[in-house]
Amino acid sequence: MAEREYPAGKQTAIAELADDFSNATATVLTEYRGLSVAELRELRRSLGEGTRYRVAKNTLAKRAANQAGVTGLDDLFVGPTAITFIEGDPVEAAKGLRNFAKTHESLVIKGGYMEGKALSVDEITRLADLESREVLLAKLAGALKATAQKTASVLAAPATQVARLGAALQDKKAASGE
Structure with missing residues (x-):
């Protein structure tokens, strides 16, 4: 199957996302349906330094992840998806996501990727339970x-x-x- 050719703007978005995937020590995918702009801002602040929370189109994010060598996430790119790119302490960011999800049921952790392998929701929860x-x-x-x-x-x-x-x-x- 031939690779789909994207317009220049989307190619730039894919390249930026691929860079984010490559530079991250870990990534966590979430569904954010139902969160207000103010709640998303609050979530971004709660994640700590070195962490970016980015809303992305699934087709572009999937392509970028594959370009960056991040595998095992294709099934998670459904519905409204936001990606947490963690360049700092993955434990702190996982705690921030877990704690925010406890008080905001609209945030659903789908899974993630760290150290060359896909992470389940349970693995992310165990990561959040670790000390920083x-x-x-x-x-x-x-x-x-x-x-x-x-x-x-x-x-x-x-x-x-x-x-x-x-x-x-x-x-x-x-x-x-x-």
């Missing part, structure tokens, strides 16, 4: 600091014991008059 990268790094730093402090205490203990033993011997020697 910053929290995990802080916990790791705290654990490393505690381990370093314990190590320093263990290494310092023999020196402290030797010093105490030396002091005790000196006291005993002084008490015995030697």
